[in-house]
Amino acid sequence: MRVSIWPGAAQPYSDMLEVAQHAAATGWDGVWVADHFMPNASPGVDPRHPVLEAGSLVAALGAVVPRVRIGTLVYGNTYRHPALLANMAATADHICGGRFTLGVGAGWQVNEHEQYGIELPRVKQLLDRFEEALLVLRGLLREPSTTIDGTYYQLTDAVCEPKPLQDPLPLLIGGKGEKRMLRIVAEHADLWNSWGLPETIAHRISVLDAHCAAVGRDPAAISRTAQALVVVDGPVPQAGPPAIGGTPAQLAATVEEYRRIGLDELIVPDGLLGTGADRLKAMDTVLSIVRDQGLL
Template identity: 35%
Template sequence: MIRVGVHSGQQYANFDECLELWTQAEELGYDWVSLFDHQRPPLGGPDGPCFDGPTLLAALAARTRRIRCGMLVSAVTWRHPAMAASIAATLDHVSGGRLEFGVGAGGADLAYDQYGLPFPRTGDRLDMLDESCEIMRGLWTRDRVDYEGEHYRLTGAALAPKPVQERLPLVIGGGGEKRTLRTVARHADVWNTLVTDIDTYRHKKDVLRGYCEEIGRNPDEIRMSMTFRVVLGEDETRAEERRRERMALLPAGSPDVGEYLAFGTAEQCVEALLPYVRLGVGDFLLGLRPPVDRETMRIFAERVAPALRQAAAGLDGSRSADLVRR
């Protein structure tokens, strides 16, 4: 089953602006909407706006009814995994069992310098990620947890109430082949990455499958999720006009540019995404940041998403393109 979503982030000047986006995503039929868990993201400059992730997610979850509510992703550097597990369980109750909680080893964030927060070396953060996943799952599912690791220790630890969902989906973000994908194989319900070229993605999928085989896990148990950006228009002329407008908003050298998969029509977007559908990607998450590209958001929901779902159900690429043109 294909799910389509919006990765909204939380770099908004006020709550109402973010709530409007989440409400519209639900009304347009998206399956998922998510925040990240940066404190001071480098995008937007050193003093740009950024709401706290878990606090905002609770407020938005309480104001929506159907859509899956994602955290994509929470860095292990911000809080002890027992605290993260408690936050996630609380969010699952607030949302009525709609949470999907993402974790990662952490990356660039201005808060480490601005707030004087420790930023462990890469190897330590990857160890922390693996230990955190084990601790969180234990606290979500067991009455008591004892754990002795390199970075964390729990003694008779309890968490109540448990999440609403019998198995709260744990999303692991990242594509590192030596360590991160091994952790994905061990712990993830969903594996999320930023868009890459199709050959790179296929290779990483094969690496993940190899790690699953090593531990005796069925790789089909892990849902594949991809976050990307596109700019869409009703025709190629409009799409090119909108591409120029969007690029003009980005500062020189912006890391956002590499996340754009397509600039064009709905048909061209479907063509760009179909190879990932064939590889087994189940979640397609459209990245949006203010000023929100509502035209792309609408076109993707109304014309791209149905074609992707039909393709996943067995239609070939040409039939999917025909569906979009109707």
């Protein structure tokens, strides 16, 4: 099972770089970056707290951080035309020497759309648009030219050159909707991602496998990735995003459960790992737990 770090973009670039470089030096598999422009509006959250932009971050990290895979978790489809995104992804892959994973999702954060005047359609239209965008991305990144006469995107003999160094460039789709989103994953994704504790991820894997059977896709062709907040030594939050750990032993047991259900990659957000030297020490503890179980 791979293990990767997710440094939050609501911190200075120098801190993100420190985390990414430590991950590369100590044996982590990847570094992931979220695509947001501001914090999600919620009680107790400063809506003006600075957040760095994902496309610039993956290019910057890919240029100076060696070895590890670099990816987006995930680009919101509503924020960029998919033809632009295809060119960004191909360029990022060249910058990092063929280590980029393009993670995409339908888009969801309300306050970003409201502040920037970006349309956030109802769910059906949002997913219709996302499916068309996937056709654009796959066409431009994998075919000599692409023509699409869609409802939302129209391309005529469109090219994206240079192509990524990887052939094909891995495409990750983030989502959890069981009826349609996981079917989209089954049809289009090389990797799938979702937040969740092992029980939740196990259920979603079973749903994804069923969709794969329905569309004639080998489930093994889709790598399964998931994340939860991680506490190395302290109380685990009972509210908010899924969180695991508490003690190293408890963390080890949960990591083993992720492995047992068939997770291919555990992604660790750095939000509860502390800062500075404490964060690097916590990263080392997480990595040693995974290594001790023989999962790397």
